[in-house]
Amino acid sequence: MDPPQEPLGPIPVALSTSSVYPLGPDHAFAVAKDLGYDGVEVMVTGNSLSRDGDQLHALVQRFGIPVTAIHAPTLLLTQQVWGGAWTKIQRSALLAHELGCDVVVVHPPFRWQGKYASGFEEGVRRANETYGVKIAVENMYRWRTSGNGREMYLPHWDPVPMDYEYVTWDFSHAAIGRVNSLEAVQALGERLTHVHLTDGNDSGTDEHLPPGRGTQPVAETLQFLAASGFTGGVAAEVSTRRYRKVPGELERVLGETLEFARTHLQRPAADQD
Template sequence: MATANGIPVGLSTASVYPEDTEAAFRFAADLGYDGVELMVWADPVSQDLGAVGRLMRKYSVPVLAIHAPCLLISQRVWGADPAAKLERSVRAAEILGAATVVIHPPFRWQRRYADAFPDQVGELEDTSHVAVAVENMYPMRADVLLGGRERGAERLRRRGPGRAVSTFRPSLDPTDTGFAHYTLDLSHTATAGMDPMSLADRMGDGLTHLHLADGRGSPVDEHLVPGDGTQPCAQMCRRLAESNFSGQVVLEVSTQSARTRADRSAMLARSLEFARRHLDRSARRADPSVPVNPRDPGCPPSGQIARVVSPSDGPGERARRDDR
């Protein structure tokens, strides 16, 4: 696995939308990503572990992480019970050999789920090798009603993020509750008007998973190619490279503006090049004794299927912008 000196760099399957899950595996293989983060959503293949296992073998690309179906658009994927979906996501990670499950904080209206959420996350981690990494989110901002992305970004630069309403309980910042593991999303910090470096400080050693993307402070979540916005993407990558970070970095970028497959491939290649360049640990050799898996030094490495998905499904093996 050609990692950035020990830090796996993955591709979110959401990054190829409106193409499908298989297209993400194909792009990851063609461009040399170390694996994928499987977004479980409306695409039927993303919900079928047998189908995912076949893609892992076909393209020799492992699943590094699973993004649980907690988006508004995936509220009915894998059922309507959010607690059951979180548990199913962890079991899916065990089956596929993924080290991490990415989960959003509960919505405000999910009161029973929200009350039990911290305990459930802890229990799932205690009974598996999987890190349940709770992600920072962003509020619904009044700027959305005031005139689009550009005006919203300009308003943020001049006046701050303005009025906003969080749809998450207790807040959009998971460090307000406190968890063992976190996902830091740099597009979300841009939209929320948060300082990502300060958030990383609060996450501390619990920072397990980075969604590497950029943003300009628009009132809508942009997920730009790193280097195309205002977030300290290069600085964050260097911070991880200079630390004992043992999780994964995943490019979760929007390529919906791509007019052709070649355009999309170029955006994803540029994103990967940015990540590899700034995560390079060659100047500071990583301790080889530090495990990639943040939960259990003795568990299978990311991408190795822990148990058979179906009788025919065996292990899957993997085989410039200016600095901001």
């Protein structure tokens, strides 16, 4: 008879620093602590604090919550951070090691990054082995211009058919890409490593709405993850700029986001500690 399996613990829910951008990581840590998030995902940007391991470690010590993932500066607005494309991944991996986490979120290459793109899949595999982290490639989307879609990412914006060992799934990006997140997550299986909790509409705009306010099957996808033994992490990545004009609104929205996550990420009774 096989020994009984250890019950799975709760799925951790972190707050991405992008949810308070352009405010700094220190503000994200404070909000995460006050609201009861399990940790913080740090998006590396032009803000020097987001790139400084010593200062980030001091925030971990001060607020008593860990960094759960590093988001490499592979966005369009962070192209000038940390130089070349592979340098961005290398330095993000080293920062993750320094802070005690093992997930590094990266976007696929832009179309104009031809040489980087041509060796991206193999390069990501080598980086996983070299740095001992999980380089989790994020789903993106076609850019829309005048109603038409333009392929702006190589080798592809959709990680499902690609040969990536680790994947990050973002619901807002899925909405623009007209992808059903539940079906995609089911297809990814154990390759799914990390989730950006948000929502969106088929509007052509990367809205990053609070979960439940768009058209993606967010609740159903989280419920599937909880029931299927998902052992990765979730990070709330919600745009809050529109809520900052009223005192307390940012905290209310991010608090509701955490409540949404905890509600739909409940493990089946037999799987809980």
